[in-house]
Amino acid sequence: MIMPCKKITHLVSASLDRRLSLNERLGIFVHFLMCKNCAHYEKQMLFIRAASHRIADHRDANNNAPRLSPEAVIRIKNHINQHDKLH
Amino acid sequence: MPQLSDPNTWLDQHGDALFRYALLRVRNTTLAEDLVQETLLAALKARARYAGEASERTWLTGILNHKIIDHFRQAHREQPFADSLPxxxxxxxxxxxxxxxxxxxxxxxxxxxxxxxxxxxxxxxxxxxxxxxxxxxxxxxxxxxxxxxxxxxxxxxxxxxxxxxxxxxxxxxxxxxxxxxxxxxxx
CATH class of the missing domain: 1.10.10.10 (Winged helix-like DNA-binding domain superfamily/Winged helix DNA-binding domain)
Incomplete structure (x- = not known):
């Protein structure tokens, strides 16, 4: 029995979160032999994972990466100073 | 053993990095700013316990990460993820x-x-x-x-x-x- 593509896409995603059963892995393997689309889908899922793991480093390296606003800096500084005086 | 720098310099040294770390995870500017503030206050109180095993930045980021998880935990304690899958x-x-x-x-x-x-x-x-x-x-x-x-x-x-x-x-x-x-x- 060939599993439908929709089911395969969910299994491909699940394979990133849990260990698949032997049957599930076999189902994917057989399906990929006949379906390029789902094989593309798996590659793209792996790509999205790899990109997500690196996103923090890349965004930090960016010159226009978000920064604390000057108002927030003043507010936080005041807060910390107040705390310092109390303790 | 690495030592912590003067807490008065933490915000200048690490504030933007901590802010970006929080913003990437909570996607809300005000909330991310508040989390940075809470983190620095918590770090100030806990600085005697800094063991020097991690760099100052890593240590502060670890505290921030706890704050972020706590934020999610609290938000969803009151409002659990619905069991439905809309x-x-x-x-x-x-x-x-x-x-x-x-x-x-x-x-x-x-x-x-x-x-x-x-x-x-x-x-x-x-x-x-x-x-x-x-x-x-x-x-x-x-x-x-x-x-x-x-x-x-x-x-x-x-x-x-x-x-x-x-x-x-x-x-x-x-x-x-x-x-x-x-x-x-x-x-």
Missing amino acids: DDEDISNDLFNERGHWANPPSAWANPDQAFEQQKFWEALAECVARLPPRLAELFTLREINGMETEEICKVLNISTTNNAWVMLSRARMQLRQCLEIKWFGR
Whole structure:
């Protein structure tokens, strides 16, 4: 029995979160032999994972990466100073 | 053994990095600022316990990460993730026909690895994550950016079964794939 593509896409995603059963892995393997689309889908899922793991480093390296606003800096500084005086 | 620098310099030295760390995970400027403030105050109180095993930045980031998880935990203690899996989070009906075959098949992406070299790609990815329905974005972020295990995430977000979390993660990835295809891989 060939599993439908929709089911395969969910299994491909699940394979990133849990260990698949032997049957599930076999189902994917057989399906990929006949379906390029789902094989593309798996590659793209792996790509999205790899990109997500690196996103923090890349965004930090960016010159226009978000920064604390000057108002927030003043507010936080005041807060910390107040705390310092109390303790 | 590394020593902590003067706490008065922490904000200047680490404030922006901590802010970006928080913003990437909570996607809300005010909340991210508050989390940075709480982190620095907590660090001030805990500085006697700094063991010098991690760099100052790593130590502060660890505290911030606790604050972020606590924030999610509190938010979902009052408002658990619904057990339902609403249809509007599921785009598969647009992608598959009624027999579950592709109606709108994914094409191969040309040179995906080159995307990593381009700043605009990272902006596109962040935008695609931000466009996810909020709870899918939270779940995806904890799983793929924070690298937490599903069981742990279910406790933090108050999701009743790991199975539900897996279904939601699949939906999140499917939406992200679709968004990147439009925004970056240009179809």
